[in-house]
Amino acid sequence: MTLAMTWEEWAQHDACGLAARVRAGEVTAAELAAQAAAGVALTNPATSAVIELFDDCVADPATDGSNLDGAFAGVPFLMKDLGPTLKGRLQEMGSLLMRGNRATSDSHLTGKMRQAGLNLVGRTTTPEFGVCSSAENPAVYVTRNPWNLDYTTCGSSAGSAAAVASGVVPMAHATDGGGSIRIPAGVNGNLGLKPSRGVFSIAPYGSDLTSVVSIQGCQSRTVRDTAVFVDQCRGGAPGEFMPYWAAPEPYATLIERDPGRLRIALSHEWGDYRAVPRHVAELERIGRFLEGLGHHVEWALPAVDIRAAFAAQTTCYITNFAQTINGLLALKGLERPPEDLIEPMNIRIWEAGRHASYAERTAMQAAFNTTARGFGAFFEEWDVILTPITAVPTPRVGTTEYLTISDEPSVYAWFENLWRNFAYTPLANLCGLPALSMPLAWNEHGLPLGIQAQARQGADGLLLQLAAQVERAIGGRWNDGKRPGVHVTAAG
Template identity: 35%
Template sequence: MTTAEYLNYDAIGLAQLVRQGDVTPRELLNTALAIAEKVNPRINAIIHPLYEEGYKMVEELPAEAPLRGVPFLLKDLALEWAGTPMRSGNKAYYKYVSSVDSYYVERCRAAGLVFFGKTNTPEFGLNPFTEPTAFGPSHNPWNLDYSTGGSSGGSAAAVAAGIVPAATASDGGGSIRIPASCCGLFGLKPTRGRVSLGPHVGEAWGGAVVSGSVTRTVRDSALLLDLLSGYAPGDPYVIQAPERPYLQEVDAAPEKLRIGFSTQHPLSWHKVDADCVRAVEKAARLLMSLGHEVEEVSIPFNPEMFLEAFLPVFVGETSAALRHLSKWLGRPIQKGDVEMNTWLIAKLGEVYTAADYAHAQYRWNELSRTMATFHQQYDLLLTPVMARPPIRIGELQNNAQENMMLKLLQTTGGYSFLKGSKVVEQVAERTFSYIPYTTLANMTGQPSMSIPMHWTQNNLPIGVMFTGRMGEESLMFRLAAQLEQAQPWAHQRPNLM
């Protein structure tokens, strides 16, 4: 199979070729590896090449698997693949080798997918950009000077570059939707509890984290969710299964929907970039042309409460992640084990109290009730994914003055001053002003998706985000497929070959 032929197919299409005998799984893997060897040195998407393991999988594929032989990549965060490294973007985990498969990985095996590497991620998935000190930045295939987003930035870069048609992704504050938007892909964050995080984890980040995928086509994402979802022993949530497979929804036209849209920045003193506004307005016009009722609404939540509710959980969970690392290392964590910002976020987590964490969870519940009320009137909320197009690599890193102040805090151990510190607030606000929309669905547990809708004049993709009612992925797949048919995007590709 030639590179050009390979790039013409999504995962379902490649699997069909295998079933028909037009191509073998080994030939598919050979082609994927050839593309990886050509483009990965430029985009730094795959940080653990595991080619021999991929060839072993080719020899052991289940005969009737729905995606038999399709090349695939795993994000190097929280996904255990027995016998292979998992670094979580951190240098201290350099000796860690998984002893079991995650349930997610087990289901990928059963689906017939062929893994041949693990993809780059920021340290512990903490940032909306993929620039870990341990492995270096991933580069956006559309423009190598720009960010892939995060934390599933390596996976998104690999799919956008054509190495694989789909890859794993996970989302605790936007980490599926942000890279999908930055790289011109489709990415759906499932409802909380839809996909098991087991066997080692029941829930993560207070229920904010979910696993999913980034894909070129809507139907690939639908089939993957069919194959990956479902209860596993020990899961803390049991949610209603869909009435029929998600893949069937792709061929079903959605009913007339009522959609509220907003381009208002949740932090009123910030502005949303004109290209991001254009993307939402373009989506709104397209939706109306398809017969849906669309109207502009105000952001249906209190921005101050929003910030107050997410930060204690974010810093507390980071602190817990370092305790977990300490337990694995068998010694106390040292400053050099993690990036400076990670260290300080964890120390801030120790300053916040258990009462702060519990109070934040109360606010999450309030937000869930607020959104449930919104969805009594509207089927979906449409917003930008991000307030700006993809940023340049390094743009959200600390500036020199911030580094100096934070290093001083790290050296003196004045961690009690972190809470309410101007420099901490400055760094946090800069990040949140870039991604003010995505964490909503993580706190409430709702499904939320990014759809590529616009490209800037310098050819950078911009997604729009739809957030729906709990458990209504079926409706979202119907709408996504309708938009994909009306304004196709999978044929648009960065010029890396």
Template identity: 35%
Template sequence: MLTSEEWRAHDLVGLAARATSGQVSRREILQTAIREIEARNPAVNAVVVTRFEEALDALDDAATDRFAGMPYLIKDLHAPVRGLPLANGSVRFKDTVFDFDSTTVARLRAAGFGLLGRTASPEFGLSLATESVAWGITRNPWNPDHGAGGSSGGAGAAVASGMLPAAHATDSAGSIRIPAAFNGLVGLKPTRGLNAFGPHRGDPNNGMSHEHAVTRSVRDSAAILDITAGPDAGCPYFTPRPDMPFERLIETPPERLRIGFITTRFDGGPVHRESRAAAEMTAKLLSDLGHEVTEDRPDFDSNALTEAMIRLLIGSLAGMFAGMPADNDEDLHGFEPMTRAAIRFAQGTELGTHLARAAQINAHVRQLARYFEDYDILLTPAANGPAPLHGVLPMDHSDLDAFLDKLFEISPFTAPFNASGQPAIMLPVHRTADGLPVAVQLVGRFAEDGLVLRLAAQMERASDWQTIAPA
């Protein structure tokens, strides 16, 4: 097996290259990942379900597929894996097992990935803190007193701690990007419809839910997207992928771009000094790389957009729990108090109100989109500061309004682009004096994932990002 030092020196593409060249066997790579998970998971509690023996048994030692035997973990949310429990972060569903793979999982399996288990998610992905009754607290590898973000916090902690170079993640209001930012990783939310959601989901959460990965490198994100992108049978809509593979696209730096950036919230309010510093230093780097960089804030009502989209998102729970009474706690036995509050809100929402929110979102998104008539890319801080301490988003109370206010105080920059469906990526550009990662977000026009990835790769080549926390 590889030593821990050798293991931490390679991203996913690098490991695959070593296997292809015969420097290390694919079985050794999978066995090394298992060893690293077993060694590092007790400290961070990122991996909550394992299937090590099944993954090893499924590996064909003679396989020559590029990613055969490469380790991967699937988030415990919305992604069925044949024979593997899917709890959605809930005690109530811990024993739920599906007999099929989602489209994304099927494509990863067909590419040869060794599916080693699941990473932690808060209950139904409702929080930006991965803390649940079902799985406990997931800790940040850079400082265990701080959170790993959510709802893909398990994925973020697993990759940042060095267990493996990439992991599956999902994003409905920032759930790929916030864990990437808090754990010092690359986290792309692709354009709506670029990755398929079938066969069990068609238009998830009115198009606000997205699926991809957190990775150690931009090229890993591009390589995984090349495997998973594309429509599946029966999908209600899709975004075409470019003619050239994403992994090849990023080899060529982008032409001179018009980049707008902000160092405040969208409403002009201040942000944490470290987040502001990250945006400012990134704006300088982009200017030094030859791009036209202008400080300019988009003209749209971000608070109204966020309010409408999160209420529409939570309201969609009514469909998941249709027919389930929610009159008292006994009806909702097994769910956490905040989840109960969310279900009650959903079931109490009138149909007309729910549909009106979709119309409101459209109006605000149209206003936001005008910004991208003048700029190719928007640069924002990733969040309002580095990862907070544990317990700031408790699920053990039922004040939904206070919970959402705190959630968007922490993360004011992500949700608008779930509503718009645009590609957005987090990049680990900065660290605080005590070592916590601080990131920035790049946002592109709808369907211009290739351009976003090309710019991210150009920045990566010009930087010295550290994506694994000190052991």
């Protein structure tokens, strides 16, 4: 098959760049889809990032109603196999239980993505129900890090992260309930924005605060792609239970200006959790770099009870996922999770959380509130807080302690072990804060290490402004201009 452009040419374009070429008549949306499909064929045998391509959408980008006159002009886009549904398409949630499950309608956000001109061409891997830190169950699939196949992509937006990092598509859908956009972005060398609560709708699903701990978004390779994605896809559906943020100007124009001099806090001491020395050194290095851009940088931490916050977060996860599993069991007429179809830790989570009391949820909500108020007060004095994306290096494939196939008997011990690694991301979900992983650093094994910036609620634009300033300062060379070993340019 003759492709519309060389792989090097493809890799040098972000989604906005590809859309501009479509609008200029230099390439068609169908040619872009064909190139993405060829990229999957080149890289997927190594990474196992993409579960399925929708051949009809590859052949005809307008198949499912994508607006080819939209901002993204038919640019191919991969959907994480969790969250927004696509009518008539499989959504299997990384679970043997959900094999063959087809959605009966589009979610609100799916429609926004299509109206924005994205061609939703396939599905990417996720751990079962998005619960754990890696899409890694040999009975389902094992997704590998394109920088080094011996290591995991982390998760839960595992396949999307690997597909973007390996150059298959410039941007892909991701979700984040405790770091699931930012962590895989950080360990695969992508940009990953978890937007504020009240930016992207989850309609027609839950209408309570714990339902919107998990946030929708994307991973990309350029700030402008993420900015345009937010501009195009943000906003509530009719009947939302809370107000949705409005931006005074499009982020696509905001990011063309540098922010003013920012007060930036650094921290790696997060309650009981600490980063390994290499991650601390990289955080300090990036802090000095930001000082060189004119910002005020020093060590500081919000005055919040982080231990209590993580206990509440754990309660939220256990009770939410238990009810998610309950709902799926009810659909299938089952009273218990089948041991051959649901992973063991998810069964233990169901057992631990299915009979949670209203009093437990009320105590959890009180901790959410005090934590959010503490961060709110902190952001009256500081513009941004910077942390490493993880506390310890990326796990090797086969490290089961972080997986829902773990044999750890205690649900609570299993979550506590997760937090020791993924300490810095969950509280942004709990508090509804925007947080952005930038591919600026390296861990001790030579793999990407994201540096996370968090800001006050609604300040998504400020984070994108800062990232755009950084992007200009480094000449667009995220990851120091390096590419992973598994990449469309290397394979083709």
